Amino acid sequence: MQEIDLLIIGGGPAGLAAAVAAKEQGINNILILERESRLGGILNQCIHNGFGLHIFKEELTGPEYAHRFVQRIESLNIAYKTSTMVIDMNKDRQVTAVNKRDGVFTIKAKAIVLAMGCRERPRGALNIPGARCAGILTAGTAQRFVNMEGMLPGKNIVILGSGDIGLIMARRMTLEGARVLAVVELLPYSAGLTRNLVQCLDDFNIPLLLSHTVTKIIGKDRVEGVYIAPVDNNRKPLQDHEIYIACDTLLLSVGLLPENELSKRAGIKLSPLTGGAEVNQDRETNIEGIFSCGNVLHVHDLVDHVTEEGYIAGEAAAKFLRNPVRSAAQVPVKASKSVRYVVPQFINTQDMNRSLDLSFRVTDMYIDQYVSVYFDTIRVFHQKRKILTPGEMQKVKIPMDTLQNCSKYNEASILVEEE
C-alpha cells in the first residue's frame, strides 16, 4: 500500500489551491487524484469569463483560471494522477482508487483534503411528471456537450432554473444557433448575478418567467413540449393556468449537490443544511486529518472563494501533518434567524491567533439590515449590509481580539436583524 502524507481527492480549483498551499507550507509528499483526463475540474468546461476578479484582479475565463493553478502545480512539482476515480475511503484514511494504468490501488494517507465538487440535481429528483424521452438533461451536461464535444443537445430549448448555470447556458445555446424560448424560475426572483440576467437573457430577448415551474413534459421519443404553470405563495403550481410551450429540449438548472458519497463511506458527519461536511475554521471534518473545501463542502458562487477555502484547507492540513493533535474544544456555530447555513459549523478554540471568517447564505433578500454574531447572548459583531441575497454567499470577518476567551461560551450564532 502506497503511503502519502497529503492526498487530495479532486483536481479542480479547490484541490489545486489546497495542494499549492500545503506545498508552500513545506509538505512535499502530496498526491492529487483527478477523474478527468486533465486537471482543472469543472472550470475546463466553463469557457465564459468572470473568474478571478478577487484572486488575480483580472477577469478570466474558467480554463484560464484553472491554468494559473495547473502551472503552479507543475512548477511546484506536485504529483497528480488523472483519469483516476476514487471509489472508496475509510475512517483510517485509506483511499481506494482505480485507473487503466495502475488498476485498483489503495493509498494510506496521513491527511486527506476532500475536493470532489458537486453533481447536479436531476429531473427525477424533482419528480416532474410526463415523458422520459430524449431531450431532458441538466445544464452542466449540456454545457459539456456544447463546450467539449461541439454538439448541440437541442435547438428549441426551455430552461428550468435561473441560477447562473441556467443563465450561462441560455447565452451559450443562443450563440451556437439554438433558440432559447424561456427561462422558468420557481422563485419570485432569480438567484443569478444581475450581470448574467442582462448579458444572458436581456441581450437576446429571452423571457424570464418568475414564479413559474414546469408541470409536465410531453414527448414520445424526443421532447415535443412542456407545460408551465405559475405557482402560488407556497410554490405549488396553479394547474388551471398551465400554458404549453412547444420545444425539443428541457434543460434543468435546479440545484447543485455536494458529492459526498466517499465522505459517507468514511463516516464523515455531514450537515443537512449544506449537504457537505461539518467543519471547523480549518475546514477539518469530524475525522482527524480529513479536511474538506470547495463545492463539496458548500456550493459557492465565485471560484475565487473556492480558492481561498482551498488555501485554508491546505494550510491546515500542512499544520496537522507537522503536529497531528486536535483540540477537543469546539464551539458550535449556529445559523439563526434569516441565515440558511454557516460555514464553519464549529470554532476550534485552541488556535485563536487569527481572525475568523464565517461564510453564510441568507434565506431571503434583505436591504439595509445588520449581520450580527453572538456568543451565547452577547453580541460580538454587528455590521450593516446594504444588500443581502440568497444567490450570493456572504462573508464576515470576526477580528482576533473578539475571539479571545470564546471557549467559555456554549455556542455562537449568526443572524440578520433589523437593528
Next chain:
Amino acid sequence: MEHRKLVCICCPMGCTLDIALNGIEILGITGHNCSKGKIYGEKECTAPVRTLTTTIETVNGCSKRIPVKTELDIPKEKLFDCVKELKNIQVTAPIHIGDVILKNIADTGVNIVATAECESANE
C-alpha cells in the same frame, strides 16, 4: 427624447438607471448610486460592448474543442457576426493560451485568442 431604463451590472445593488437620450446623445442619467453606474449607463446606451466567449474545433488535438475569447470588448451588435465568422474555423494543435486564432474578427479590430492549452494528440 426617449428614456431608457436598464439595470446596472457593476455591483450586486443592481440600481435601475434612467437614461434620457436624444438619439445617441446622452442628456442625463438618474438612478445610479455611484460613478461606476453612471459610466456603465452611458456606455451601455451609446456604444454597448461585450466579450464573446465560444469554442472552436481543433485538429490533431488532445481535446476536440478549444475555448476562445475576444481579446478585448467588441460592440454588442457584432456578437453574431463574430460567431458566424468562427463557424468553419479549425485550429491545429498544439495551442497555447493567448495564441491569436483569428485577427480582427468581423472587422472590429479585435483578435480572437485561445483561452486554454491543447496539446497535440501525438504526444
Next chain:
Amino acid sequence: MYDVIIIGAGVIGTSIARELSRYDLKLCVLEKEIDIAMGTTKANSAIVHAGFDAKPGTLKAKLNATGNSMFDQLAREIDFHFKRNGSLVLCFDEKGLNQLRLLLKQGAQNGVPGLALLDRAAVLNMEPNLSDHVEAALYAPTGGIVCPFEMAIGLAENAFQNGAAFFFENKVLDIKKSSFAYEVITDKNTYISKMVINAAGVHADEINNLVSSHKLHLIPRRGEYCVFDKDVGSFVQHTIFQLPTKLGKGVLVTPTVDGNLLIGPNASDIVDKEDTSTTRFGLEEILCKAGLSVKQIPTHAIISSYAGLRAHPAEDDFIIGEVSGAKGFINVAGIESPGLSCAPSIGVMVASMVVETLTPAKNRHFNPIRKGVPHFHEMCIEDRQSLIARNSLYGNIVCRCETVSEGEIMSAIHRPLGATTLDGIKRRTRAGSGRCQGGFCMTRVLEILSRELRIEPTEVTKYGRCSKLLLGKNKEDL
C-alpha cells in the same frame, strides 16, 4: 422457413425462446423495438411473487409457485441477480386479518411453501419502518426480487447462443395463414413459419385478432413508480404489500435487487398503448398509498420515477393456448402480474406445447449457461485487478454513481444482441441508473457508442426510433 416465430422479446418471449432453443428448431424472435425488454418487462414491480395471491385453479395460480421455484437455478444459469427477500402482506384491522387468513389458505392450495401469519410485534420487529397501525401480516418467505430486463436480456442471449435468431425493429403488420404455414409480415420483411407464438405484450390482442375470429381485447393498465437512492435501500428488507384489490396487488414498498428502494404501482386503465408517461396525480397517489404501509417515506431521496403498461385481459387470467381454427398459433396473452414470476414456467409450458406439435429432436449443443456483463462494482479487489490486467478498459470508470467501467460498456455493445442505444447500455450495465441519472456519464457513454458503432454522435439514440440525443453541431444553423 422457420419452425417457430415468437412475436415479442419481453421476458415471456425470451423465456419461451430459451426453452425452445433446447431443441433442434429453426427459431426466431420478432421484436418491434430496437432492443429486448422494451415494453412491460422494463417497467414493472420486479417482484417474483410467492403465489398466494392468484385464484386457485387459474393459470396464474398453476404457474406462479412453480415459476417462483425455478428462479434460483435459472438465475445461476443465466447469470442475473435474484434475491429471495420474502414478502409481507400487511393488514390494519380485523377485517384485513380475515382476508390474510383467506390468502394463507389460498396460498396453501396453490402450493406456496412457508406461509405464516405474524402478529404485530413480530412484524414490527422484522421491519421497524412499518406503520404503527399494522395489526398483522402474512409472511411469504419465497417472495423475491429480480431485475426483469436483466433477466430477459440474459434469456435472449442464451437463446441466441443456442441458435435462436432475433430480428429487431420488425413490427408485425399482418399474418396470413396458409394450409401449412404462417406468413408473418413485418414493416421490414416477411417470415414464414410452421408455428407462431404471440407474446406481444399490450399488443397481443392486435396480433391475435389478425388470425383469430375470437377477438381479444387487452386493456393497457398503467402503473407508476418512484425509485429512491441506494442510501435508503434498506428502508425495508422485505417486499411490503397491502391487501390486494380488484385492480391488482396495490402499492408496494420494496427494496430492489440492485439496492434501491421502489414504491408503486397504481393502476389506471388508459387507451394509448404507447403512453408510459407519469402523471402528477399518479405519483402523488403512490406516495400517499405507500405511506399507509410505512412511516415517513424518504421522499427527499427520490432519484427517478417511471411508468409501465401491463396487458389486462377482461378474463382476469392468462390467455395461454392454441387459437381454435388456427393450428400452430399459440397465444401467450394478458400476461399481467404475476407474469414475471411465471416467466420460467410459461416458457416450459409453451415449449412443451410446441414440442408436442412438432416433435423435434433435442439440441445436442444446448448450453444452459450464459455469462452476463461483468459487474466491476460487485467484485472483490483481486477479481477487479485480474479483470483490469486482462483488459485495461475495466480500469476506466465511466459511470461514477454505479461504478461502471468502460470495459463493461464495451462488453454490453459487442456481445451478441448487444446494446445500440443509451438505454440499452443502462439496462445491461446500470450506467445512468444512479443518483445523478446520467448527468456525469451521458456524454461519455454517447461517445463510446458513437465510436464503437461507428456512427455520428447525432445518430446515437436514447432508445431507438426518433429518440436522438443530439440535434446537431455547434453553429450549424448560423
